[in-house]
Amino acid sequence: MAAKAFGIVTSTPRRVNVYGLQEYRPAGAFTFAGKFRVIDFPVSNFSNSGIKNIQVYLNKHPKALTDHLGTGRSYNLNSKRDRLELFYCDHHKENDVYNTDVSDYMDNLSVLKSQPQEYVVIAPCYMVYKQDFNALLNDHIQSDADITMLYHRVNNAKDHYLNCRVLTMDQDQRILSLELNRGNRQNQCVFMDTYVMKKDLFISLVERASAYSSTYSLAQMISVITKTEEYEMRGVQHKGFFASIDDLKSFYESNMSILEVNRVKDLFSDDWWIHTRTTDSNPARIYEGADVKGCMIANGCHIEGKAENSIIGRAVEIGKGAVVRNSIILDHAVIGEGVVLDCQIVDKYASITKTRELIASPDKPGYVHRADIL
Amino acid sequence: MKQGGMLAMILAGGRGSRLHELTDKVAKPAVSYGGKYRIVDFPLSNCANSGIDIVGVLTQYESVLLNSYVAAGSRWGLDSDDSGVFVLTPREKADSGLDVYRGTADAISQNIDFIDQYNPEYLLILSGDHIYKMNYDKMLQAHREKGANATIAVRPVPIKEASRFGIMNTNEDGDIIEFEEKPAHPKSNLASMGIYIFTWKDLRKLLIQDMKDPDSAHDFGNNIIPTMLASNMKLIAYRFEGYWKDVGTIDSLWEANMDLLDKKNELDLSDPSWRIYSEDSSALPSYIGPEAEIDRIYVTQGTVIHGKVKNSVLSTGSVISAGACVTDSVLMPDSKVEEGATVTRAIIASGVKIGKGAVVGSADSENIILVSRNVKGVE
Numbered sequence: 001m002a003a004k005a006f007g008i009v010t011s012t013p014r015r016v017n018v019y020g021l022q023e024y025r026p027a028g029a030f031t032f033a034g035k036f037r038v039i040d041f042p043v044s045n046f047s048n049s050g051i052k053n054i055q056v057y058l059n060k061h062p063k064a065l066t067d068h069l070g071t072g073r074s075y076n077l078n079s080k081r082d083r084l085e086l087f088y089c090d091h092h093k094e095n096d097v098y099n100t101d102v103s104d105y106m107d108n109l110s111v112l113k114s115q116p117q118e119y120v121v122i123a124p125c126y127m128v129y130k131q132d133f134n135a136l137l138n139d140h141i142q143s144d145a146d147i148t149m150l151y152h153r154v155n156n157a158k159d160h161y162l163n164c165r166v167l168t169m170d171q172d173q174r175i176l177s178l179e180l181n182r183g184n185r186q187n188q189c190v191f192m193d194t195y196v197m198k199k200d201l202f203i204s205l206v207e208r209a210s211a212y213s214s215t216y217s218l219a220q221m222i223s224v225i226t227k228t229e230e231y232e233m234r235g236v237q238h239k240g241f242f243a244s245i246d247d248l249k250s251f252y253e254s255n256m257s258i259l260e261v262n263r264v265k266d267l268f269s270d271d272w273w274i275h276t277r278t279t280d281s282n283p284a285r286i287y288e289g290a291d292v293k294g295c296m297i298a299n300g301c302h303i304e305g306k307a308e309n310s311i312i313g314r315a316v317e318i319g320k321g322a323v324v325r326n327s328i329i330l331d332h333a334v335i336g337e338g339v340v341l342d343c344q345i346v347d348k349y350a351s352i353t354k355t356r357e358l359i360a361s362p363d364k365p366g367y368v369h370r371a372d373i374l
Numbered sequence: 375m376k377q378g379g380m381l382a383m384i385l386a387g388g389r390g391s392r393l394h395e396l397t398d399k400v401a402k403p404a405v406s407y408g409g410k411y412r413i414v415d416f417p418l419s420n421c422a423n424s425g426i427d428i429v430g431v432l433t434q435y436e437s438v439l440l441n442s443y444v445a446a447g448s449r450w451g452l453d454s455d456d457s458g459v460f461v462l463t464p465r466e467k468a469d470s471g472l473d474v475y476r477g478t479a480d481a482i483s484q485n486i487d488f489i490d491q492y493n494p495e496y497l498l499i500l501s502g503d504h505i506y507k508m509n510y511d512k513m514l515q516a517h518r519e520k521g522a523n524a525t526i527a528v529r530p531v532p533i534k535e536a537s538r539f540g541i542m543n544t545n546e547d548g549d550i551i552e553f554e555e556k557p558a559h560p561k562s563n564l565a566s567m568g569i570y571i572f573t574w575k576d577l578r579k580l581l582i583q584d585m586k587d588p589d590s591a592h593d594f595g596n597n598i599i600p601t602m603l604a605s606n607m608k609l610i611a612y613r614f615e616g617y618w619k620d621v622g623t624i625d626s627l628w629e630a631n632m633d634l635l636d637k638k639n640e641l642d643l644s645d646p647s648w649r650i651y652s653e654d655s656s657a658l659p660s661y662i663g664p665e666a667e668i669d670r671i672y673v674t675q676g677t678v679i680h681g682k683v684k685n686s687v688l689s690t691g692s693v694i695s696a697g698a699c700v701t702d703s704v705l706m707p708d709s710k711v712e713e714g715a716t717v718t719r720a721i722i723a724s725g726v727k728i729g730k731g732a733v734v735g736s737a738d739s740e741n742i743i744l745v746s747r748n749v750k751g752v753e
Binding site: 033034035073261264268273274275276278279280281282283284285286287288289290291292293294295296297298299300302309311312315 | 408409410448634635637643644649650651652654656658659660661662663664665666668669670671672673674675687688
């Protein structure tokens with residue numbers, strides 16, 4: 001059955017600011033669990049849901065994702081009937097204030113209007129979760145709501161999700177407000193930046209937001225209409241693994257949490273696989289004298305030293321006598337002989353051979369820049 | 375295919391009965407190797423890396439899996455409009471009945487129509503059960519430069535083992551003057567690797583003659599090559615130095631896997647300039663639990679290790695539970711070693727489960743044990 005909706009994966013919003021990593025790539029290209037990129041989750045969710053007409057919006061550093069997503073072949077989106085389109089918009093110019101999803105959509109309004117599907121499902125590029133969008137769409141159609149919005153209930157919102165929005169709802173899940181999380185309560189319903197609505201309503205909201213202010217986002221527009229009560233808006237609770245990767249700490253914590261076996265089961269299952277682009281790297285090699293415990297090891301690694309409670313990306317080298325603890329090592333990094341790392345995020349192609357020791361703490365992990373030589 | 379190019383045919387016909395139950399359900403070229411590969415990935419990747427666009431895979435044994443595997447030519451980058459991988463099984467044709475492939479040469483003869491479609495200038499014949507990396511384009515250059523009718527890849531073997539191989543005796547220029555199949559008293563140590571380049575129009579004529587010869591075994595080594603030598607055609611030896619392994623037996627398949635554990639292994643599958651492509655399954659990175667003890671392993675994504683593993687190769691989806699102990703072994707895809715089980719000097723076939731506390735293999739066994747059925751746990 002042909003899907004009734006097309007999908008949108010949003011560009012990196014202004015609020016997302018992951019120190020270091022974001023200098024080189026959009027949020028969707030952040031690494032997750034050693035071999036995935038965050039955008040693999042929304043795109044796989046769409047593809048697995050049978051929504052195979054997908055638009056991906058990009059603002060800064062498009063290279064990482066154009067390369068990664070390609071024609072969508074890795075996501076089962078390569079038949080003639082499928083479509084994965086990348087829209088690069090550089091309207092933010094020098095001032096990030098113009099960098100909104102609404103300006104992305106305005107740039108492509110004619111394309112949006114020409115989509116044959118009646119509905120649109122919008123998902124963010126910086127959140128990690130598993131969701132059957134087709135089920136959500138059917139739920140939306142049956143509910144008679146104008147807009148359905150996905151949320152996740154959390155109990156640590158005072159010091160987490162501070163770059164997210166939160167929803168309040170009445171007993172019937174009708175949305176009363178959409179506000180930024182100000183960290184004043186632990187229990188919150190974090191909005192997952194995921195919407196279902198009719199395409200026509202979506203376009204009218206985009207046009208309205210754009211006319212209201214050049215800096216308005218879709219969420220801000222929705223926030224306004226929660227007050228005018230023009231539309232029926234309904235929250236749907238998401239269950240299972242959820243992470244919002246919007247700063248360095250959330251990047252670190254959400255990645256590390258995948259080392260807990262139960263969290264893995266929550267996110268990855270054989271019937272809802274998360275696809276990613278293959279690199280055809282060879283299996284990992286763990287040599288005599290190496291010591292690896294509580295780690296995720298991607299293919300192509302060469303390990304001679306010690307790795308503990310860490311995520312080791314593709315083709316990473318860990319030399320003799322080196323110790324890597326509580327760290328996330330991105331692809332092709334080299335950790336030289338005898339180097340000791342604790343609570344570090346080491347970006348791609350970095351080489352740490354001259355520094356003996358980098359130690360940080362889990363609440364303030366260290367970051368080593370891409371291709372830096374330390 | 376580009377005009378004047380070379381087309382490759384991989385002889386994957388045999389069942390590979392010396393691999394016992396490993397080839398019960400899959401043809402030999404589809405047998406797993408090195409954690410994430412299948413044997414046929416090597417000739418296919420070599421073809422792709424050598425710039426060969428069209429590859430025929432000749433098989434007549436249980437080939438559903440092999441068929442679907444190689445038909446996805448995209449795995450090796452052989453899926454553009456002018457390239458492809460084709461599985462060629464014996465077919466019933468208008469002018470002849472359905473014949474099985476009677477020999478290696480006959481397998482090619484029966485597919486002359488397929489080859490003619492592409493009008494190649496050269497034909498490369500490969501075997502489907504060898505692990506090696508080789509640039510066939512360099513071999514073609516040698517073939518062209520010397521104006522040969524056929525070029526045969528050879529590699530030096532220790533002279534005392536030479537009587538196990540097909541031996542090429544050459545003159546000073548590297549021209550082959552004599553071919554001896556398993557000679558009792560070898561005159562040279564250059565063993566044929568079963569890799570041939572023929573100038574297609576020459577071979578085509580010979581194949582048509584050979585098909586009509588009732589006394590022929592329709593074999594390249596025993597019939598076609600001797601016929602060419604007898605008619606004074608130019609056959610040259612192309613020397614290959616580098617890793618090469620025939621994985622026709624359980625022991626040799628195990629050894630080839632163990633070779634990957636050496637830090638300086640000659641095969642070097644991490645070389646980015648000569649990748650061996652394979653199916654990259656959807657799987658998480660390898661997970662090594664907090665209590666696991668690992669030492670010298672070759673491990674691919676999708677594996678979960680909670681027990682103790684030493685000197686072993688672990689394939690996608692293999693799971694080693696807490697308290698289990700795996701030593702000097704190869705775990706094929708989706709095999710499971712449950713709590714407290716011990717696996718030593720063994721190949722555990724795909725999907726096989728070694729139950730709790732069970733013991734398979736032993737450290738001082740002469741041969742490697744192949745476990746192809748579930749082993750019940752010890753209560």
